[in-house]
Amino acid sequence: MRFPEDVPVLTDGVVTLRAHTADDVEPAYRICQDPVMQQWTTIPVPYRHEHAVNFLTEVVPNGWRTNTMWAWAIEYDGRYAGTIDLGDGEGGVGEVGFAVDPEVRGNGVMTRALKLAVRYAFDGLGWERVIWRAFVGNYASRRVAWKVGFRGLVTIPGGGRARGVRKDEWVASVGRDDELEPQGIWWTVPVLEDGGIRLRALRDSDAQRVMEACSDERTQQWLSGMPSPYGLDEAAGFIASRPDAAASGEAVAWAIADAAGDELLGNVSVFGLKNRIDRTTGEIGYWMHPDARGRKVMSTAVELVIAHAFRPIEDGGLGRRRLILRCADVNTASAHVAEANGFTRVGNERLADPRRDGTYDNLLTYDLLATD
Numbered sequence: 001m002r003f004p005e006d007v008p009v010l011t012d013g014v015v016t017l018r019a020h021t022a023d024d025v026e027p028a029y030r031i032c033q034d035p036v037m038q039q040w041t042t043i044p045v046p047y048r049h050e051h052a053v054n055f056l057t058e059v060v061p062n063g064w065r066t067n068t069m070w071a072w073a074i075e076y077d078g079r080y081a082g083t084i085d086l087g088d089g090e091g092g093v094g095e096v097g098f099a100v101d102p103e104v105r106g107n108g109v110m111t112r113a114l115k116l117a118v119r120y121a122f123d124g125l126g127w128e129r130v131i132w133r134a135f136v137g138n139y140a141s142r143r144v145a146w147k148v149g150f151r152g153l154v155t156i157p158g159g160g161r162a163r164g165v166r167k168d169e170w171v172a173s174v175g176r177d178d179e180l181e182p183q184g185i186w187w188t189v190p191v192l193e194d195g196g197i198r199l200r201a202l203r204d205s206d207a208q209r210v211m212e213a214c215s216d217e218r219t220q221q222w223l224s225g226m227p228s229p230y231g232l233d234e235a236a237g238f239i240a241s242r243p244d245a246a247a248s249g250e251a252v253a254w255a256i257a258d259a260a261g262d263e264l265l266g267n268v269s270v271f272g273l274k275n276r277i278d279r280t281t282g283e284i285g286y287w288m289h290p291d292a293r294g295r296k297v298m299s300t301a302v303e304l305v306i307a308h309a310f311r312p313i314e315d316g317g318l319g320r321r322r323l324i325l326r327c328a329d330v331n332t333a334s335a336h337v338a339e340a341n342g343f344t345r346v347g348n349e350r351l352a353d354p355r356r357d358g359t360y361d362n363l364l365t366y367d368l369l370a371t372d
Helices: 022-031 035-040 049-066 109-123 139-147 204-214 217-222 232-247 297-310 332-340
Strands: 015-018 069-076 079-088 093-100 129-135 151-162 165-175 192-194 197-200 252-258 264-271 281-288 322-328 344-354 360-369
Touching: 015 109, 022 049, 022 079, 035 139, 049 069, 049 079, 069 109, 079 109, 093 109, 109 129, 109 139, 129 139, 129 151, 139 232, 192 297, 197 297, 204 217, 204 232, 204 264, 204 281, 232 252, 252 297, 264 297, 281 297, 297 322, 297 332, 322 332, 332 360
Parallel strands: 093 129, 281 322
Antiparallel strands: 015 069, 069 079, 079 093, 129 165, 151 165, 192 197, 197 252, 252 264, 264 281, 322 360, 344 360
16 A cells, blocks of 8 residues: 555544654654653553654655555544554454553544544455454553443453553453444442542552452451451452453442541442343452541441432432341441341341351341342
């Protein structure tokens, strides 16, 4: 193919994919200084001006001429906003890569660009499947892929490499006959606030308080599945795992924080949201930092979560019709939280809740219906 003459212009009326020009060198160079871009892509670091010149004037044109890479400039609001490319394609299967200007993130630009490129891969290049890859933790890229219908997400330990360092990698794909729409639900974590309590997403800076709470003797007693000993690494791992639970539709977790100082007081979550038998239920779980006990913090937090869980999905809630809460029969503090929030005790499983010392307690089950 000739460059730029044979490069097809693709547009949805808002975003346009076009051939790169010499005018794109400066904005491309600027975009590649972005720390987020450097963190999640394989571009050289430091990224020099000659790197941008070489990529846009040598690598991109040669890709079109040799039918090995098909790269477009993304144009939005009349200016260059990033690059998207298709590569390989042998056997009707190829890969897509993309990067967008941080100044336009959050406007749906990359989602639109990805749909245009994927459609061209199927209709213009005759591919049967497009593969997306990203380093584990790049939730922005994962969300774009999810919005465009990529599915079958797997994690490959050490599957990616950037500047000589192996990294864990996410991989998903979309087929020619697949709908280019989200598959499943990606839950958001809204801020909920009342009674001096704020529920918000967990942050890396919460790790110390999470460690203190989860290494506490009472927390360790009632949550026997929790690691022991519980250190900062375990706390960081817990915090890092919560976005994945939301992205996969499994659970939503909140840090319980003091509304005034925003210090973490505990954690509350709704999980079991992808129950294969009944996806209208959810289970509430929680733990508390020892210095927050006895202040009705958890009762208030659970009350906020209940309202959000019963709110319809179209109104931003979880769309549940029934919530479950379980605790050992001798865990009177946890039972009080359930009863204070109107849960009804519906079951008592004998010696079903294991303790770390090898003993078992009876396990109480409470439930609450949206109609209660």
